[in-house]
Amino acid sequence: MRLERIKYTELNARQKENFNFQKLSAVLADYGFVTMRLSDDWQGADFIAHHVDGSTFLRVQLKGRLSFYKKYTGKDLWVAFHEGGSWYLYPHDELLGDVLKLTGIGSTVSWSHRGGYSFPRVPQRLQGFLSKYRISGDAHPIAR
Template sequence: MFKRVPYSELNSRQKENYNFHKVAGELADYGYNCLRLNDDWQGADFLACHVDGIVFLKIQLKGRMTIDKKYLGKDIHIAFLNGDDCYVYPHDEMLERILKLDKIGTSKSWLEAGAYSWPQPPIWAKDILKDYKV
């Protein structure tokens, strides 16, 4: 009755839906209820509301590790999947850590477009990402 559909066969919107549900499922184990937003409200694709009634995260869903100047100062978390691993990191904190390592400061995409992403997390990032693995 059920047949798995390869991720590669999904269109971009279907991939976004898939990724949302995977991340939401991971966060559910930590007491979060995730609410999908119809538009990028304050830069977020969804809200993660903790059962404590105090913690609410604005989360931007990405297909890869990403930083972007448009998220600065917006209290945005970035969520992405890498294989079976799920990561959720505070954007501004991650950016600060990356800049301290001087990994993007002179890249053209960072200087001109104000954004940078990695299809696969680089070796130097794996040590940082372990702090944000769900």
Template structure:
């Protein structure tokens, strides 16, 4: 009756649903209840509410490590899966780190012209940053 379905056989919307549930399950281990939003609200795909009653995270679900100018100043966290690892990191903190290191600047065509930068495989500096945000 139950048979696993390969991720590659899912369409993009099904993959997003799959990723949401995987991330939400991991966040539940850390005391968060994740509430899926029907549309991007203030840049978030879902809200993660902590059992402390005071911590609420606006989370954008992605497929990889990324930065996007449209999230700057919105207090957004980015969540993505990489193998068995789940990462939930503060967007603007990563941006500040990358800009300060010189790994990204306006000379980067993709950042300058499209306001985005993403890495299919996190670089060494990215893995170092992400270590603190691995669930």
């Protein structure tokens, strides 16, 4: 069998989500996390990240971009997305409070009537603020 790299752009939405879960899992491994994919959005989470300390569990929602939703508030969710070669992992409610203060999303139709808002790209004014949630990792195996 000859393995060939796939083209991400040719994947369907579900395949892209699975692909991104695997990529993010590799990065989270560098931070001591093991991930467990959930078959449905359990309490808003796509997967659980369990830390090697034995006591830290993160319920994570995987998104295609910086996003906030009213339905996620109060659920202790973390949101992960990829942009520009970096992954971001942030506590939804904590960052939502700050973003509502720093931007005008709270007065948009998307937020007020549809219950959510996502940024096509991280706005310049939020890039520095969001940098503390940037994570990076190496998907290469450790040499022995």
